[in-house]
Amino acid sequence: MPFPRIVPSALWLVLHLTAGPCRRGAVSASRATRGTTEVCDKGTMRASPCCAIPGGTNVTLSCQLAAPQGRCWTGIFFNSSEQIRAQGDSVSNTFLVTALGRHSFTCKLICGDRTRLICGIDIQCGNPPDEPRNVSCIQKGTRGHPTCTWHKGRLTYLHTAYGIELSNGTHAFSFPEETPSQVFGSGALSKLDFDSNYTVVVSASNQLGNASSQPLTFMLIDIVKPHPPDFWVEFDDSSATSCSIVWPHEAQARHCRLRYRPLGRHSWSTVESFSREKYHLQGLEPDTAHEFQVSCRLLPGRGLWSDWSSSQGSTPAAVPTGTLDVWYRQQELDSGHQNLSLFWKALSRSEAGGRILGYTVTLESLEQGKLPAQSHRTTQTSFSRVTPRAGHRVTVTAHSPRGSSAPAAVLTHLGSPDLPPPQRVCAVGLGNSSILVSWSPPAGATLPVGGYLVEWAEPWREPRLQPRHSWVKLPPSHLSTVIAEHIRDNICYQIHVSALYQDRAGQAASVRGNSTAQAPSAGPQMFTTPWASGVLVSWEEIPAPQQRGCITGYHIYLHRKDGQGQPEVHAVPAGKAPRSLHLPHLEPGEHHELWMTAATAAGEGPRGNSDSVCLESAGGWVTLALVCSFFILSACLCSVPPARRVFQGLLSLLLPQWQSKAIPDPANATWAKSLAAAKAELSAPSSPFLPGAFEEPETSPVEESPAHPEPPKAGDKPVVGSAGSRGHGDWAAESSAEEQQLPELYQRLVVEAMEPPEPVAEYISNPGTLAPEPAPEPEPSPLSVFPTAFLPPALCCQGNLTLDRVKLSGSSFPR
DSSP: OOHHHHHHHHHHHHHHHHOSSEEEOOOOTTHHHHOEEEEESSEEEEEESOSEEETTEEEEEEEEESSOOTTOEEEEEETTEEEEEEESSEEEEEEEEOSOEEEEEEEEEEETTEEEEEEEEEEEEEOOOOOOEEEEEEEESTTSOOEEEEEOOSOOSSOOEEEEEEEOSSOEEEEEOBSOOSSEEEEEOOOOOTTOEEEEEEEEEETTEEEEOOOEEEEHHHHEEOOOOOOEEEEOTTOSSEEEEEOOTTOSOOEEEEEEEETTOSOOEEEEEEOSSEEEEEOOOTTOEEEEEEEEESBTTBSOOOOOEEEEEEOOOOOOOSOOEEEEEEEEOSSSEEEEEEEEEOOOHHHHTSOOOEEEEEEEESSTTTOOOEEEEESSSEEEEEEESSOEEEEEEEEETTEEOOOEEEEEEEEETTSOOOEEEEEEEOSSSOEEEEEEOOSSOSSOOOEEEEEEEOTTSOGGGSOTTOEEEEOTTOOEEEEOTTOOTTOOEEEEEEEEETTEEEEEEEEEEOSSOOOOSSOOEEEEEEETTEEEEEEEOOOHHHHOSOOOEEEEEEEETTOOSOOEEEEEETTOSSSEEEEOOOOTTOEEEEEEEEEETTEEOOOOOEEEEEOOOHHHHHHHHHHHHHHHHHHHHHTSHHHHHHHHHHHHHHSOGGGGOOOOOGGGOHHHHHHHHTTTTOOSOOOOOOTTOOOOOOOOBOOOOOSSOOOOOTTOOOOOOEEOTTSOEEOOOOTTOOOOOHHHHHHHHHHHHTSOOOOOOOOOSSOOOOOOOOOOOOOOOTTOOSOGGGSOOOTTTSOSOOOSBOOOOOTTSOO
16 A cells, blocks of 8 residues: 555544544643543533542542533532532532542433433542662673663552663663563663673653662673573592582683582581682581582672572492490399390481491490390390399490491499489479579599489380480580470479499489479369378379479468368478378367369469368267276286176176076986986887876987087087076977987087076976075186176086986977
């Protein structure tokens, strides 16, 4: 298309796009202060000031219809929200604009419920540009193009133009912003040379103002950033802790820096600068994969550092150089054996020379012939063995693929009496899971102190659950240490400090300590026992999770139940053994309430269980004492014969008369004498006699039994008998005619004689009665203080009758 036809077509397109319902009027250069007018087909709208304003500006808006519309209203709307209306063909109002950004004002005709757009105008509320800051220029590589960047500052909400002004002292150049953004700006410069000094200024402008940055002066050498360098790492099998960093000879950058670390760690070791083509690096960890990074620039102190380039490699293994830290615990099993548990801390990676394959433990008894030297292999950092109760020399050696470490030796002589412990041991909580332990040197030591050992453990945790590495060895110049390994807050630890004498530990001094503490969450479980006009209070330890630190003491509260006065408080320091306290001088018959609390350094905890105590009055004790005194006095009096007779006579007067009667002797009975005279007339055995029968029963021979009769046989039935208080008696036997021994019969008579008297029917065929002859009163036994009725009779030594042929029948006795 020829050029003359292009210009008219372009003009027509511009007029067509700008024409329509609204035609913008002429705007002068200062329209922001004088305002602007929008002319439309149906009316005109004017804003003053317009169209870019700062926040907090009053804007006056007016609207004028092109033709009157009768009874309709004319209104102004702000962002589609009605602000004001007036009846007629015009309306005007002033508005305060504070919000930043674009705002639309429109004029509408309002006729009833219908509205029709007349005209509109847009207003931009924004900020003038800030001064561009942090201007920097950079050229990547020696053959690239320099680029400058800057920070724009706050948002303007207006169209703001940025440009770069470059000057070398003789010529000035301008470069526009590229790839605009709201926060940062950037622009490319033309090719620069290494010999000139350049000055760069960044300018910014919009409808509300202009701003420029501070000038930046530089030479090209100062803004060149080399590309990341290429390099590689060389390892030597003869050295497990060193390597060489090498890069090509043709590399442009000659000044570099290096950093390295084992893989997996966050911290770096850095070598600041070197300029040789090969750098020898030492101090690496053997048998470990490392990461290496290098960055370079063109000249020392000039130019920009390149990005880091990275490489990885592993060092070879080495012979272990460290010595194991070994300690032990002893547990007595019986009089001749002990359980010896050994623990040691693993060597660090650098000390181990790489991966540790295992350990050798050697036990050698210090007593001749007790136990020969024994060696054991293990891959763990602990070892346990049952050994005789004796001192041992223990050595532990670590093994790696390249060799073995020096053996670590320790003597198991814990607590030797001639090796005193450190003095004035104390523990102070530092918070953050750490405790400060301090001490003074031991006094009176016969051997020089070679160091100190600090060991700690939770008192309530089982030994097998304790951390194995809870100790530290210190040189003799150290009299304090901060323990932080395996320390938890609000936990009480038992800490032991021992002095080391030629690899042998002396007696240990103990102290309790905690990192932090809180008041206990529970009280002790208390038990009370009345004791010696008071009460004995004992208690159990609070469970470890509820102690929340080291218990410093206990408080026992004693309060009268009537509620009068304050309770008595008895303080008991922690560590008192046994856990008990006697509270004396309690009022008998008065009720008291007792409870306990425990305290740590942080304060006193809640009360535990409570108990009510009331001591008995003194009356009951007096009665018991009088009764005991009476029996003791009686025993003393009975040991003297004259007093015994008087005492026995006094008892005979107090007891019933029948109790003092002796048991009748059956040998003097009339029927027994008649029976003996008629024994020759009886020739055959007969049935047992019955009441009213006149036949004489047949007698059978009865042998006299020894003093200890044989026990009755199975199937024998007991003899039933009774004796009255007047001397009458009945005997019975089973109708089976089994013979009963005489001593057993006499014993039953004695038992029946001790029973209370009661009338008994007479079933003996012979109506004769027992007529005992008077007998002298027997002499009481030296130990007897009771009437003879309570004593067993001498069955083989009393009476005149010898029943050599008597047969008794039990058929006449009632069943």
